[in-house]
Amino acid sequence: MSEWRNAPGYVSESDAFGELTVTVEPGLVHDAAQYARDEMGFNLLSDIVATDYLNWGTVGVSGYIGTGSGRDINFPMTQGLQSLPQLKPKRFSVSYHLLALRQPPARVRLQTWVDDGEAVPSVIRVWPGADFYEREQFDMMGIRFDGHPYLKRLLMEDDWDGHPLRKDYPIGGEPVRFSEAE
Amino acid sequence: MTAIAPRTHAWPVVGPSIYEGSRIPQPIPTVLQVPEELRESDDIMQINFGPNHPSTHGVLRLIIDLNGEQVEGLEAVIGYLHTGFEKSMEQKTWWKGVTFSPRIDYVGYQSNELVYVLAVEKLLGMDVPEKAVWMRMLLSELNRIHSHLVFLGTSALELGAISMFWYCFRERDMILDLSEMVTGQRMHTRYFQIGGLAEDIPEGFYDECRKFVEWMPQALSDYLDLLDRNEIWLERTKGVGLLSADDAIALSQSGPNLRASGVDWDLRRDMPYLAYDQVDFQVPVYAEGDVYARYRVRVDEMRESTRIVDQCLRRLERMRGRPWISDDRKVVLPPREELHTSMESLIHHFKLVTEGFRVPEGEIYLCIESPRGEQGCYIVSQGGSKPWRIHFRAPSFAALEATPTCARGSLVADLIAIVGSLDAVMGDVDR
Numbered sequence: 001m002s003e004w005r006n007a008p009g010y011v012s013e014s015d016a017f018g019e020l021t022v023t024v025e026p027g028l029v030h031d032a033a034q035y036a037r038d039e040m041g042f043n044l045l046s047d048i049v050a051t052d053y054l055n056w057g058t059v060g061v062s063g064y065i066g067t068g069s070g071r072d073i074n075f076p077m078t079q080g081l082q083s084l085p086q087l088k089p090k091r092f093s094v095s096y097h098l099l100a101l102r103q104p105p106a107r108v109r110l111q112t113w114v115d116d117g118e119a120v121p122s123v124i125r126v127w128p129g130a131d132f133y134e135r136e137q138f139d140m141m142g143i144r145f146d147g148h149p150y151l152k153r154l155l156m157e158d159d160w161d162g163h164p165l166r167k168d169y170p171i172g173g174e175p176v177r178f179s180e181a182e
Numbered sequence: 183m184t185a186i187a188p189r190t191h192a193w194p195v196v197g198p199s200i201y202e203g204s205r206i207p208q209p210i211p212t213v214l215q216v217p218e219e220l221r222e223s224d225d226i227m228q229i230n231f232g233p234n235h236p237s238t239h240g241v242l243r244l245i246i247d248l249n250g251e252q253v254e255g256l257e258a259v260i261g262y263l264h265t266g267f268e269k270s271m272e273q274k275t276w277w278k279g280v281t282f283s284p285r286i287d288y289v290g291y292q293s294n295e296l297v298y299v300l301a302v303e304k305l306l307g308m309d310v311p312e313k314a315v316w317m318r319m320l321l322s323e324l325n326r327i328h329s330h331l332v333f334l335g336t337s338a339l340e341l342g343a344i345s346m347f348w349y350c351f352r353e354r355d356m357i358l359d360l361s362e363m364v365t366g367q368r369m370h371t372r373y374f375q376i377g378g379l380a381e382d383i384p385e386g387f388y389d390e391c392r393k394f395v396e397w398m399p400q401a402l403s404d405y406l407d408l409l410d411r412n413e414i415w416l417e418r419t420k421g422v423g424l425l426s427a428d429d430a431i432a433l434s435q436s437g438p439n440l441r442a443s444g445v446d447w448d449l450r451r452d453m454p455y456l457a458y459d460q461v462d463f464q465v466p467v468y469a470e471g472d473v474y475a476r477y478r479v480r481v482d483e484m485r486e487s488t489r490i491v492d493q494c495l496r497r498l499e500r501m502r503g504r505p506w507i508s509d510d511r512k513v514v515l516p517p518r519e520e521l522h523t524s525m526e527s528l529i530h531h532f533k534l535v536t537e538g539f540r541v542p543e544g545e546i547y548l549c550i551e552s553p554r555g556e557q558g559c560y561i562v563s564q565g566g567s568k569p570w571r572i573h574f575r576a577p578s579f580a581a582l583e584a585t586p587t588c589a590r591g592s593l594v595a596d597l598i599a600i601v602g603s604l605d606a607v608m609g610d611v612d613r
Contacts, residue, residue, distance in 0.1 A: 017304060017546045045434050046549065047575040049560050056564065085543045085564050097547050097558065097575070101431065101445065105452050109547060128211035129434030132583050140268075150210040155261035155612055165269055165571075 004108075007035045021109045026094075029112050030121035030147070033096065036110060037126055042098035045123070046107075048133035049095050050141040053088045054167040089113045094120055094143055114143065122148040140165040195427045197444045197469030206429055206587050214256040214586035216247045225249050231597065233262050240608030242601070244585070251593045256586045263612035271572045275538030276302055277376060279569065283559075284370045286574055287610035289332050291370050292325035293552035294574070299374045300455065301548040301559040305541050306376070310508060312457075313501045314378035319456045320391075320494035321364070321373065322550075323487040327398070328357045329553035330480040330487075337477070337602030338409065341418050346408060353401050356394050363387055377514040378507030388499055395495065398488045405481060419474040423588040423600035426471055433587065434580045437555020438483065439604060442476040444469035449551035461493045473596075473603040480605075513539045538567035547575075554578055554605055578610035 004013055009028025014021050024032040036042040090113040100106040114120060122145040123130045134145040135154040142163035145151055153160060162169050207214045220226055226247050233243035241262035247255030267286050271279045283298040284291035296318055303310060335350030358368040364387055365371035365380070373380050409415045425435070430443040440447055448465040450458040466482035468475035508514050515534055516527035543565040549558035558575030581604040588600045 016544055019546060021545075044431050046436075046556060047547070047558055047560065047573075049571075049573040049575075051545075051562050051571045051573075053570075056570070095545075095547075095560070097560070099556075101447055103452075107453075107547075124211065127434065128206050128432050129580060129583055131211045132579060133434075136579075150213060153261075155264040157261075164266060169269075171269070171273060 004040070006039075007032050019107065019109060021095075021111050023111045023113070026112045026114045026118060026120050028121075029094075029096075029110075030123055030126065032110060033123040033126040036098055036108070040108075041100045041102055042106070042108060044099040044101055045127035045129050045133070046097040046099050047095075048123075048130060048137055049097070050137040050143045050165075051093045051095070052141060052165065052167045053091055053093065056085060056088055090115050090118075092116070092141065092143060094137070096123065116142070117144075119144040119146045121146050122151075124148055139163065142166065195444055196446055196467055197427075199428065200424055200426050200444075200469070200471045204429055204432070205424070205426070205590050206432060207590070211433065212258065212583050212586055214253075214590060216255040220249060220254060223249075226254060228255075231594075233259075242582070242606070242608055242611075244597070244601075246594065246597070248594055251595070253589050253592050253594055253597055256589050256597075258582055258585060260582065260608070260611055263608045265613070267613050268572050268574070272569055275567050276541055276569065277534070277538060279572070280375065281372055283574075284372065285609070286613055287552065287554070287557070287576070287578065287607050288369070289607050290325060290329040290553040290557075290610075292321050292374075293550060293557050295372065295374045296322055297548060297550050297552070297557050297559040297574075298572075299376055300550065301546055301561050302376050302541060304546055304548055305544055305561060305563055306513060307542075308377060308508060308510065308513065310378050311505045313383075313498065313504045313506050314508075315457050316494050316497045316501070317379055317383060317506070318374060319458065319461070320491055320498065321361075321371075322456075323490045323494070324357050324360060326487045326553045327484050327491075328354055330484050331357075333480055333553075333602075333605045334405065334477070337599070337605075338415070340598050340602050341415065343409060343412065343415060346405065349401070349404065349408070353398065356397070360387070360391055360394060363390060375507060375514070377510060378505075380507075382506050383498065388495065391491070391495055395488055395492045399485065402481060402485055402488075409477075416474070418596075418599055419472065419477060419603075420470075421472050421474075422592065422596045423473045423476075423603060424471050425584055425588050427469075429587055430471070430584065433584045435555070435584055436577050436580060437551065437553070438476060438479045439555065439581055439584065441465065441467045442479045443471040449549065449556060455550055461490050463487075463490050473599045476603040476605075540565060540567050541569075549575060552577060554581065554607065554610065556580075574610075574613060576610040576613060578606035578608070579613075581606045582611055 008031035009025030011023040096110040231244040233241040243259040283294040331350040335347040338346035365373035520527040555577030560573040562571040
């Protein structure tokens with residue numbers, strides 16, 4: 001049985017909440033995906049999701065944080081900055097949730113980190129189902145997927161400005177017709 | 183109670199492949215392009231199928247290229263129902279998010295509610311009372327029947343079997359009545375809370391639900407009597423909209439669409455959540471991969487869901503008087519009556535409602551078997567009282583990707599059967 005360590009572009013792996021996350025280099029996502037499908041048996045791509053970590057960790061999280069083993073009722077709720085979240089290597093993460101249809105089944109999260117404007121190779125040739133997923137993440141987060149044959153907006157209009165799920169995209173920022181603010 | 187027989191074969195595909203090779207369009211898997219030799223031809227007519235045609239189940243727009251009645255090209259244009267649920271949920275505290283999630287897939291609302299609640303509970307590392315677990319299962323299965331009834335009624339209606347619609351909606355109304363009885367709402371119930379259930383199960387529910395469980399098998403055989411020997415229905419559905427097992431896996435299909443293509447896969451059995459490992463049910467699998475198989479899988483699933491509801495009901499009847507929500511005062515609202523007598527409860531209530539509770543830092547992907555397939559919820563928490571990022575893996579979104587593959591070489595009339603059989607709910611697609 002192959003191991004994730006031999007995957008192309010392997011950076012690290014971590015286990016949290018019972019889920020395995022394998023981080024790979026952004027440039028080698030396609031090769032890592034090929035490896036995951038052919039060597040590790042992850043034949044079904046469940047989902048692709050990008051997350052914007054802009055200002056992650058600069059905004060302090062105050063107050064009480066629960067844990068699995070129980071909650072300390074005597075601990076005050078708000079007492080300023082209690083913990084800073086773990087810093088992230090780059091602004092965006094792109095996660096591929098993979099599923100191995102076999103017995104016993106397995107799941108893994110293949111993750112890569114990119115900065116604004118940096119492109120990720122498309123995995124459409126590994127899993128054709130990645131088509132809509134990559135288009136959605138391009139539309140919502142502005143992640144470019146190199147090698148996607150038809151990378152255009154999916155949910156928003158073709159001439160839409162900006163990428164709505166980014167953290168610097170304002171709520172209520174779009175002009176509303178027939179309102180005072182037009 | 184017998185345990186579910188473990189699957190003996192490692193690779194879950196049953197039966198031989200229904201066609202050679204792959205039918206997924208190249209180079210764009212979700213866009214069927216008119217063949218080179220026909221592109222200049224005057225016979226090709228491009229028309230819009232939707233976005234407001236009743237048979238597109240909402241606002242799906244398909245741009246199709248027709249050669250006579252033959253579909254040569256197809257492209258789906260979506261986003262008409264995009265309401266920015268993911269962005270909106272980032273602005274709200276964790277407990278307010280429960281209201282958003284059922285509105286995404288508005289037919290299988292209970293599953294969306296469940297997946298969000300389970301994901302937050304997993305991040306919190308929270309235990310839920312047994313009664314809540316079984317009630318969640320019961321309502322999810324009722325909702326699965328509800329969703330399949332809407333599927334069956336509307337897709338049969340589109341193919342001309344108008345009476346099916348009325349029969350299906352009769353039983354659907356019984357489910358909505360049950361839902362109203364328990365939750366106060368017919369749809370979008372917000373009955374699942376982080377930590378358990380919003381209210382105890384009302385006493386009359388057990389009897390009413392038992393009546394439904396006894397009624398449903400007869401109704402299901404009525405449906406089969408109406409459709410399964412109906413020559414027109416069989417002609418319209420058998421051998422139409424083929425999708426092989428390999429293509430279905432490549433196109434990230436899940437749920438009934440996958441099982442109708444001969445892939446023996448159900449998250450409830452293969453990666454159990456709630457208490458699905460303690461109930462007895464079968465997973466219907468059909469190898470034909472056509473519209474008929476997709477219809478049969480769903481009808482058979484309704485029968486199995488009725489059995490699960492029955493088993494849940496037996497368990498719940500023995501749990502009368504037990505707690506229905508966790509007693510963790512840092513997450514769960516205190517009981518209403520305590521607010522008049524306990525200062526501590528009042529403070530907790532105030533803090534939970536104004537500021538909300540905090541969820542430990544981390545990212546998780548949790549998925550359940552919704553009526554349409556793998557309903558996933560990806561959550562990133564910063565450790566604060568609002569989610570950093572929420573994303574829903576929508577099974578309808580994946581199902582829509584299979585439309586061009588299924589519609590390859592079909593007639594325009596079959597397209598209606600195909601779109602109906604894939605059962606994409608547009609609210610779920612666009613989110």
